[in-house]
Amino acid sequence: MILMEKHVVVIYPHPDDESFGAAGSVTQFRNKGIPVTYLCGTLGEMGRNMGNPTIANRETLPKIRKQELLAACNVLDMEVEMLGYHDKTLEFEDRNTVALHIKEYLDKIEPSLVITFYPDYAVHPDHNALGAAAIEAVGMMDIEKRPVLWAQAITHDFHEVLGKPDIINDVSAEMDKKLEAILCHKSQVQGLLSQFMQPGMEQDVLKQEVAKRFSLEQFYIWKFDE
Amino acid sequence: MKPVNITEVQTVLEQYMNKTVYVHLETTNGAYASHVNQNAYNVGAFIRNAEVKFTNAKIVGSNGTYRVGLKLEMGWIYAEGITDWTITDDDQLLLAGHDREGRLMVALQVSNHPFRY
Ligand SMILES: [Zn+2]
Numbered sequence: 041m042i043l044m045e046k047h048v049v050v051i052y053p054h055p056d057d058e059s060f061g062a063a064g065s066v067t068q069f070r071n072k073g074i075p076v077t078y079l080c081g082t083l084g085e086m087g088r089n090m091g092n093p094t095i096a097n098r099e100t101l102p103k104i105r106k107q108e109l110l111a112a113c114n115v116l117d118m119e120v121e122m123l124g125y126h127d128k129t130l131e132f133e134d135r136n137t138v139a140l141h142i143k144e145y146l147d148k149i150e151p152s153l154v155i156t157f158y159p160d161y162a163v164h165p166d167h168n169a170l171g172a173a174a175i176e177a178v179g180m181m182d183i184e185k186r187p188v189l190w191a192q193a194i195t196h197d198f199h200e201v202l203g204k205p206d207i208i209n210d211v212s213a214e215m216d217k218k219l220e221a222i223l224c225h226k227s228q229v230q231g232l233l234s235q236f237m238q239p240g241m242e243q244d245v246l247k248q249e250v251a252k253r254f255s256l257e258q259f260y261i262w263k264f265d266e
Numbered sequence: 267m268k269p270v271n272i273t274e275v276q277t278v279l280e281q282y283m284n285k286t287v288y289v290h291l292e293t294t295n296g297a298y299a300s301h302v303n304q305n306a307y308n309v310g311a312f313i314r315n316a317e318v319k320f321t322n323a324k325i326v327g328s329n330g331t332y333r334v335g336l337k338l339e340m341g342w343i344y345a346e347g348i349t350d351w352t353i354t355d356d357d358q359l360l361l362a363g364h365d366r367e368g369r370l371m372v373a374l375q376v377s378n379h380p381f382r383y
Pocket residue numbers: 053054057164167
């Protein structure tokens with residue numbers, strides 16, 4: 041499923057999007073020696089998960105999430121660049137300005153593949169807005185230099201509406217790494233996994249539960265008109 | 267943060283009275299509320315670094331959950347559901363309400379200098 045690439049750029053707005061969304065694919069790329077760079081839009085400063093018991097507050101959360109992001113990127117062995125936007129506000133920024141900002145990185149890195157969220161099918165307004173800006177950025181590049189773009193949809197209905205994803209990547213074999221990356225996001229993970237994580241749950245039971253839900257990383261190959 | 271001590275919080279609030287201060291006020295039920303539960307609504311609001319001056323400040327409540335009202339020259343600032351508080355190293359008063367899972371539901375913060383933006 042994973043082909044040879046020159047350089048892969050992952051573009052998501054929040055620390056932890058990379059771990060839940062693409063950690064398995066990133067691991068596969070890195071195992072082949074392919075460089076991967078994460079452009080992380082915000083520091084998730086408006087997140088409401090503060091750990092349980094709480095380890096963060098509104099003012100310490102960005103510092104804590106930045107450290108968690110660096111730890112996860114270290115586990116996944118990928119570079120990270122922080123774009124410096126404020127959580128929850130991406131959809132109110134000027135789309136073109138954000139796209140040009142992203143394009144600066146793409147022009148420098150010259151990736152062969154970009155991974156981002158599928159606009160309108162990514163649940164969180166920041167996901168939709170940054171996905172749209174990333175697609176606009178890639179669309180602005182000259183066709184000869186333009187990377188392939190994989191868009192990730194996560195709404196409940198994406199399958200019915202958009203059809204079968206072009207890329208259905210089974211990352212079961214990379215689940216240990218993926219779980220390790222997810223667990224770097226300590227302040228968030230309890231809240232996000234609370235639906236199926238019980239206190240004191242054995243690590244391998246938790247792993248099975250996470251594997252059940254996050255072992256497929258699916259993407260649509262974006263079609264640019266012209 | 268620690269559970270609200272009403273006397274201590276009242277004392278701190280009064281230190282911010284009658285001078286220009288910066289306020290962060292927020293309520294949220296998360297961006298995934300209606301994704302997790304179809305019948306839920308996504309609601310939330312925040313204002314960061316509102317520059318205000320209040321003439322009265324009071325924290326009221328019992329059993330671990332509190333309301334705070336700040337009286338402005340031309341209006342009010344109000345927060346309900348406050349459970350915890352702390353003062354940062356920067357001397358900023360943080361008040362917040364958390365649910366059983368430790369998730370923030372409401373925040374009211376006051377500072378003599380702007381919050382990081
Ligand atoms: Zn996210």
